[in-house]
Amino acid sequence: MTWFKKREEEEKEEKEKRGELKISEQLWTKCNSCNEIIYRKVIERNLQVCPKCNYHFPIPARKRIEGVVDPGTFIEYDADLASGDPLEFKDLKRYPHRVKESQEATGQKDAILCGEARIKGQPVMLGVFEFSFMGGSLGSVVGEKVTRLIERAIEKKVGVIIFCASGGARMQEGILSLMQMAKTSAALAKLHEAGLLYISVLTDPTTGGVSASIGMLGDIIIAEPKAMIGFAGPRVIKETIRAELPEGFQRAEYLIEHGMVDLIVERKDLRHMLASLLEMLGQEGQKK
Ligand SMILES: [Zn+2]
Numbered sequence: 001m002t003w004f005k006k007r008e009e010e011e012k013e014e015k016e017k018r019g020e021l022k023i024s025e026q027l028w029t030k031c032n033s034c035n036e037i038i039y040r041k042v043i044e045r046n047l048q049v050c051p052k053c054n055y056h057f058p059i060p061a062r063k064r065i066e067g068v069v070d071p072g073t074f075i076e077y078d079a080d081l082a083s084g085d086p087l088e089f090k091d092l093k094r095y096p097h098r099v100k101e102s103q104e105a106t107g108q109k110d111a112i113l114c115g116e117a118r119i120k121g122q123p124v125m126l127g128v129f130e131f132s133f134m135g136g137s138l139g140s141v142v143g144e145k146v147t148r149l150i151e152r153a154i155e156k157k158v159g160v161i162i163f164c165a166s167g168g169a170r171m172q173e174g175i176l177s178l179m180q181m182a183k184t185s186a187a188l189a190k191l192h193e194a195g196l197l198y199i200s201v202l203t204d205p206t207t208g209g210v211s212a213s214i215g216m217l218g219d220i221i222i223a224e225p226k227a228m229i230g231f232a233g234p235r236v237i238k239e240t241i242r243a244e245l246p247e248g249f250q251r252a253e254y255l256i257e258h259g260m261v262d263l264i265v266e267r268k269d270l271r272h273m274l275a276s277l278l279e280m281l282g283q284e285g286q287k288k
Helices: 002-027 040-045 061-068 095-106 140-156 171-193 208-215 234-241 252-257 267-281
Strands: 028-030 037-039 075-077 112-119 122-129 159-166 198-206 220-223
Touching (some): 028 040, 037 040, 112 140, 140 171, 159 208, 171 198, 198 208, 198 267
Parallel strands (some): 159 198
């Protein structure tokens, strides 16, 4: 009898501990870069930037838009575009099930938010990846929304800014996902022919098919400090070339040293920088 009692008490204690852990997780968070445990509120007050090492935490797409555009100027396009399941793909879960889970978690239909806005009065077409939606993966919907965004920019003769945060292609859509790289690249080529500006902003992380298309095709490529940017992950590269990788490999600071990125801009300065670039280069023909 005592044995059972003891067990009940132990279970109660464990539950309490788990509860405490949950609360402490809500209050504290570990920095992905310097591993420091930091009070969440401090990071929030600091625009989601680590006060110790300046690592820029990923932020939800809507928050990102709020922080960059003039208040009340964002008009969203194609918000209802949602994925089908042409391959009837199933891994551990069915693809439509995964999509539905992400839709419920983020309140969005797919992994990018697109629309028009103004930044310090400058008109622009804006796309922002939502990393919490299936890793910001590039599926048919993201490809279509980006393409429409660019086509609208050409029609209205304004520049395009896309904030990237993505693990790459959406595996559940197979070849259809890979085709989006060609589709968006072709649209960007037309934007270029029209003499209009495209700025890509690479945030942590920008990898795979997105870095290899939308990400690296910017006329001006901006990165956030310490953002991980690359095509294949470091482990895959290490195993393929069988060599140690240099320190800081695939981080924004390494890429700027090697000419892959034009600017590293801190989150607090981004709005100002984007406005200046749009003012200098944003109108048709100014880029040439
Ligand atoms: Zn840190």
